Amino acid sequence: MDTKHRILDEALTLFSERGYANVYVGDIAERVGIKAPSLYKHYKSKRAIFEAIIEEMNLRFEEQARSLNISGTSATEDSEIYKKMSETDLTKLGRELFLYYLHDDYTRRFRKMLTIEQFHDKELADIYSKLYVDDPLSYQGMLLGMVAAAGLLKTDDVEIMTLHFYAPIYLLLTVCDRDPKREEYALETLDKHIRQFDRLYGRTGK
Amino acid sequence: MDTKHRILDEALTLFSERGYANVYVGDIAERVGIKAPSLYKHYKSKRAIFEAIIEEMNLRFEEQARSLNISGTSATEDSEIYKKMSETDLTKLGRELFLYYLHDDYTRRFRKMLTIEQFHDKELADIYSKLYVDDPLSYQGMLLGMVAAAGLLKTDDVEIMTLHFYAPIYLLLTVCDRDPKREEYALETLDKHIRQFDRLYGRTGK
DNA sequence: GTCTATAAGAAGATAGAC
């Protein structure tokens, strides 16, 4: 990894732990193994580093969205995929989703940084709501909608059903971000949540 | 309101908007209508102001917990109260809870401040989890447990049922904190959520 | 691209008059 990118990486780590204002240019430089002034050969200001992090996230996200859209679109057309989906245990879907969000290093640091900085301006607030509320609800709504269409979940309001599926996952995730020691509790609760969700929405056997 | 308390009030407003590190002693003083050095006659440091805010919240909270405990304890003994509870529409309970959390000025500012500062140290993380996760789940679990005992909700796991009730409320609250313009959407979604909750857990009629 | 030296400007806090 080149210096320019190492700066972003170390900055993200620090921003996610202390917040933008409590991280000094010298701290970032130190972790990269250079002196503060050298850093200005790569980025013209501290703010530029922050903005580059946001920019990089946008790129990663668009990439992910593209790949999800491809499988998403074909899924609506290709009944094979959501038949396969309907066989998959819902518990696995939730657990994998949760553990990915929680353990993926980049995802976790970015989420924590955004949590701290979300009230700084409207753009950051919008990014937060999009990434951790609107997009998950929309994507999972699509998946659960297909499972429902296959007759394995019963509801007349997929949106609310999706909220019932995702909101507990979101809450447990924020708990673990604050205190990783509660991960075991969170995983147990998550399992119970999904089993109950399964029963409530009338998923019968597999 | 005396100067000492006005300082806390203005500091809380600023901390909740920008976070501790982005608020300068002079900013607080200006809003109070004095100069920065005068502020040091009331608090010995900027950090002391922050700690006084936390301390004041602890006092308010203990007070509230005491009053809730009184009605809580008597409720378990006095069947009248939870009979009355079972008559109350669940939608109202959720809506009132939500609007109180959202609109009460002190509650809202304190929650936003804690959201920004939650990763600063373990104490703040614990306060956040206690105030916005553990305590609501515990208190609402008690209420819903009584309603279930009265036969109006069916479940073999009150904890998960309570999570299903509260998690969407929590998620919608964080959405409104970031963007007050989404309050109308949140209230509509909240109503739909509770009606669905009602149906899922087999609450029959009123 | 990295360094040392340093400018330029905050920001927290104190001294001492009123």
Add this chain to the structure above:
DNA sequence: GTCTATCTTCTTATAGAC
């Protein structure tokens, strides 16, 4: 208790040598 003046330290950023 409030003010003006000031101290000290920290922090971003630039200059210029290597």
